[in-house]
């Protein structure tokens with residue numbers, strides 16, 4: 001009895017048979033649809049997993065190559081000095097000596113030229129790769145300014161010098177056609193010389209501002225490098241960068257550090273300075289005269305400069321920036337006190353008489369100190385007494401007997 005209850009009832013007649021079969025077919029079709037849906041789902045999962053697999057494999061390969069690169073020994077940096085046929089190259093490693101080595105077949109022979117920087121295998125010194133030109137001014141401590149802020153109104157008492165530099169630098173950059181019409185070559189470079197703090201840098205920055213030129217400032221001592229040939233390469237890169245970004249004004253401050261007169265050099269350091277100077281001379285000769293690159297040099301020691309630098313065709317205009325006279329000092333004081341609130345009792349003419357022998361940067365410091373005195377004594381405006389105190393303070397700082405004695409002892 002229990003057995004028969006568990007068994008589905010057998011169809012008794014054809015009609016029941018028909019319904020039974022219909023039922024089964026419907027069930028099977030539904031099941032088929034379900035299975036198809038499952039299959040579709042599984043196939044899409046499979047595709048997703050396959051793409052994931054490919055992605056992870058790629059990542060593993062990348063990480064493996066990264067690990068390999070990180071583990072690989074460092075490459076030596078060198079410079080190609082000559083290219084001989086058949087993949088043979090003469091290179092100079094950064095440590096100094098020159099070697100004849102082979103170059104990698106992957107390097108484009110067009111790019112393998114004397115002067116380019118390359119990486120060398122540590123053991124065989126074979127050339128592995130060519131490095132891009134590194135015009136990274138920041139690395140070499142050059143100051144690069146798109147266009148400086150200063151203008152001629154910020155300079156006091158240097159009107160004749162401003163006129164000269166405008167003629168020599170601004171006019172050829174702004175109106176080259178004037179020189180073409182007359183048929184003369186404009187000056188290539190200008191040398192500013194005079195005591196420290198008299199406004200040489202300021203003047204160069206103002207010219208760059210007026211001409212919308214790219215301003216590259218480099219201090220002469222930074223061009224002198226430790227390794228042989230590095231200084232000369234720096235000068236070459238400086239000129240290349242200037243040409244690329246033209247119109248450019250290259251301002252070489254303290255040029256006497258590289259441009260000092262060439263004597264019988266005894267140490268290798270002296271010879272390196274001379275090599276740098278020669279590259280500088282070659283660079284200055286390499287410009288087209290009406291080109292958009294102008295060089296302004298500045299020095300406090302024109303007496304020790306090499307004659308070759310001073311000959312026409314290099315620094316054609318030599319402009320002296322003297323210590324300001326009383327009128328000049330008045331003009332400088334006016335510039336620096338322009339934005340200050342001055343009391344009625346302040347007579348700048350008097351201050352200029354009292355500051356005999358002071359340079360532009362001293363006068364700027366005096367104005368600033370006077371302001372500090374006014375703040376300290378909580379005045380609304382700077383008074384005559386504040387200026388007198390400032391003159392005394394600045395004078396004491398630099399001219400005091402104690403300072404002079406120490407200075408004398410230091411350099412005795």
Ligand code: ATP
Pocket residue numbers: 154155156157158195196197198199200201202203253298299300332335359360361362364
């Ligand atoms: P160094 O030879 O030591 O490099 P420098 O002649 O290049 O000195 P600057 O750097 O131009 O001197 O001047 C220093 C500061 O003194 C400037 O920032 C400027 O504010 C002030 N100064 C100098 N001369 C003048 C001037 N004629 N007019 C206005 N400000 C001046």
